[in-house]
Amino acid sequence: MADRGRRRIPEATVARLPIYLRSLYELSDGPGTISSERLAEMAGVNAAKVRKDLSYLGSYGTRGVGYDVEYLLYQISRELGLTQDWPVAIIGLGNLGRALANYRGFMARGFRVVALFDADPAKVGERVGDLEISHLDRLAGLAESLALAIGVIATPASTAQDVADRLVAAGVGSILNFAPVVLSVPPHVSVRKVDLSIELQILSFYQQRRPVPGSESNTAS
Amino acid sequence: MADRGRRRIPEATVARLPIYLRSLYELSDGPGTISSERLAEMAGVNAAKVRKDLSYLGSYGTRGVGYDVEYLLYQISRELGLTQDWPVAIIGLGNLGRALANYRGFMARGFRVVALFDADPAKVGERVGDLEISHLDRLAGLAESLALAIGVIATPASTAQDVADRLVAAGVGSILNFAPVVLSVPPHVSVRKVDLSIELQILSFYQQRRPVPGSESNTAS
Numbered sequence: 488m489a490d491r492g493r494r495r496i497p498e499a500t501v502a503r504l505p506i507y508l509r510s511l512y513e514l515s516d517g518p519g520t521i522s523s524e525r526l527a528e529m530a531g532v533n534a535a536k537v538r539k540d541l542s543y544l545g546s547y548g549t550r551g552v553g554y555d556v557e558y559l560l561y562q563i564s565r566e567l568g569l570t571q572d573w574p575v576a577i578i579g580l581g582n583l584g585r586a587l588a589n590y591r592g593f594m595a596r597g598f599r600v601v602a603l604f605d606a607d608p609a610k611v612g613e614r615v616g617d618l619e620i621s622h623l624d625r626l627a628g629l630a631e632s633l634a635l636a637i638g639v640i641a642t643p644a645s646t647a648q649d650v651a652d653r654l655v656a657a658g659v660g661s662i663l664n665f666a667p668v669v670l671s672v673p674p675h676v677s678v679r680k681v682d683l684s685i686e687l688q689i690l691s692f693y694q695q696r697r698p699v700p701g702s703e704s705n706t707a708s
Numbered sequence: 709m710a711d712r713g714r715r716r717i718p719e720a721t722v723a724r725l726p727i728y729l730r731s732l733y734e735l736s737d738g739p740g741t742i743s744s745e746r747l748a749e750m751a752g753v754n755a756a757k758v759r760k761d762l763s764y765l766g767s768y769g770t771r772g773v774g775y776d777v778e779y780l781l782y783q784i785s786r787e788l789g790l791t792q793d794w795p796v797a798i799i800g801l802g803n804l805g806r807a808l809a810n811y812r813g814f815m816a817r818g819f820r821v822v823a824l825f826d827a828d829p830a831k832v833g834e835r836v837g838d839l840e841i842s843h844l845d846r847l848a849g850l851a852e853s854l855a856l857a858i859g860v861i862a863t864p865a866s867t868a869q870d871v872a873d874r875l876v877a878a879g880v881g882s883i884l885n886f887a888p889v890v891l892s893v894p895p896h897v898s899v900r901k902v903d904l905s906i907e908l909q910i911l912s913f914y915q916q917r918r919p920v921p922g923s924e925s926n927t928a929s
Contacts, residue, residue: 498752505909513890531719567909568916575908583807590804590904598908636915637908660918661911669734677914679907683811686900687796687819687858688726688788690882693898694857695789697881 496566500540506530507537508563511556522553569597576602576635576659578650579642580610580620583665587641588615601633606646623653630657637661644668651678717787721761727751728758729784732777743774790818797823797856797880799871800863801831801841804886808862809836822854827867844874851878858882865889872899 510529514521523541527534541547541554544562548554564570575598577584588600603615606623613620621629629635638654640647640662647666654662655676662678664670670678731750735742744762748755762768762775765783769775785791796819798805809821824836827844834841842850850856859875861868861883868887875883876897883899885891891899 501913502752502910504913505903505906508909509903509906531723566913568912569909571912571916573908573912573915581807582803582810586803586807587904598905598912637911661915663907663911675918677911679911681904681907682726682730683808683902684819685726685730686884686902687794688729688790689723690858690884690898690900691789691792691794691819692722692725692787694794694882695792697896 496543500543503530503532503536503540504563504567506532507540508560508567508569511560511563514556519556520549520553521556521559523548526554564597571597573598573636574601574634575599575637575639576604576626576630576633577639577641578604578623578626578654579640579646579666580605580613580615581641581643584639584641585615587639587665588618598637602629602635606642623650626653627657630654630659635659637663639663639665640670641665717764721764724751724753724757724761725784725788727753728761729781729788729790732781732784735777740777741770741774742777742780744769747775785818792818794819794857795822795855796820796858796860797825797847797851797854798860798862799825799844799847799875800861800867800887801826801834801836802862802864805860805862806836808860808886809839819858823850823856827863844871847874848878851875851880856880858884860884860886861891862886 507526507530510526511521513529523534523537527537530537538548541559544566546554546559546562577588577600580588580603584603588603600618603618603620604623604626605611605620608622610620611622635657636659638659638661640650642650644666647664647668648670651662651670651672655672660676662670662672662676664678664680667682672678728747728751731747732742734750744755744758748758751758759769765787767775767780767783798809798821801809801824805824809824821839824839824841825844825847826832826841829843831841832843856878857880859880859882861871863871865887868885868889869891872883872891872893876893881897883891883893883897885899885901888903893899
């Protein structure tokens with residue numbers, strides 16, 4: 488029981504928790520409870536999977552009533568560590584880095600961008616939002632005092648591994664990589680890779696299966 | 709048999725196909741065959757799921773040998789419709805839109821950005837990469853001649869629904885939405901929403917479960 492926080496949750500479940508969270512936020516001023524069927528529909532999985540996933544959080548809902556939305560939001564947020572403060576640094580302030588620095592979705596979910604780094608001397612000192620761009624060489628010195636937890640790599644592919652090495656050396660435990668390259672890091676460091684083309688590929692699948700305009704008989708598929 | 713292209717593939721499988729594809733591309737100069745175990749490890753799922761997913765494509769591998777990488781790449785690409793040409797328009801040329809317009813990952817996977825639209829007259833006529841920004845009012849007139857298949861919405865939340873309505877009216881069948889808002893579209897239109905904070909939330913989960921520095925006994929979890 489005391490081991491609750493260290494219980495093993497399957498990776499696939501972890502990856503679905505943010506989807507449930509987003510679905511619950513989208514309810515906004517919706518009902519006070521939600522059924523596993525409704526949540527499943529919003530999240531694009533089946534209801535049995537929702538119930539199984541939430542059972543790892545010790546959440547079982549009430550038969551015929553469902554889950555209390557407020558409490559479920561709290562449970563998922565706590566499980567994801569969103570009730571804690573995770574200082575974030577963005578490295579590489581090209582268009583993508585700037586877009587990320589200004590992205591409200593980060594702050595809204597408990598992530599605080601506290602530093603911006605770039606290797607280009609021409610960018611150093613420039614302000615983006617509330618922050619000033621620091622030279623990449625200052626990363627090592629600032630990481631500890633800023634308590635950096637997450638490094639977001641938005642550099643070109645050619646320099647991403649060097650940046651990752653610097654983040655690891657500075658004690659940053661998590662990396663979100665937008666550069667189209669596979670990073671090598673020690674096993675105690677977590678890396679998530681964002682590949683923006685994945686969503687386009689999923690759209691492509693459905694696009695090619697659209698009914699041909701005018702052939703109504705196809706629409707039932 | 710003739711109905712192969714219309715066979716029902718579960719949504720969750722469709723969502724994993726791009727992950728398999730990315731994993732196979734990461735093999736680069738790797739071996740000519742790959743086991744379901746290795747592919748599962750790279751994609752972060754279990755081997756039984758890989759075999760089940762690939763069986764929907766009619767791909768079963770060879771016992772003790774695995775799957776032929778080249779052929780698997782072809783099969784997944786074909787299933788995802790990546791062997792076809794999908795013209796893409798980006799709407800909203802702020803930092804995110806510009807980053808997307810310059811994102812090589814799109815082109816590399818068979819998506820061709822053919823048009824950029826913005827409602828801001830100050831941006832119209834400006835070049836981003838090889839393209840010139842057109843006024844949003846021109847979307848309706850250009851969609852058919854460009855054969856637009858996918859619209860990428862990179863506008864602020866407040867205007868995203870208006871843009872979605874224009875895309876739908878122009879006959880664009882797929883929308884990739886980066887704006888932090890839920891869009892209403894008719895059932896024949898596919899929408900994928902990109903929420904960049906989801907990956908950060910997954911990192912947060914693992915970050916909070918990292919062993920405390922110095923307490924080596926925790927690392928086995």
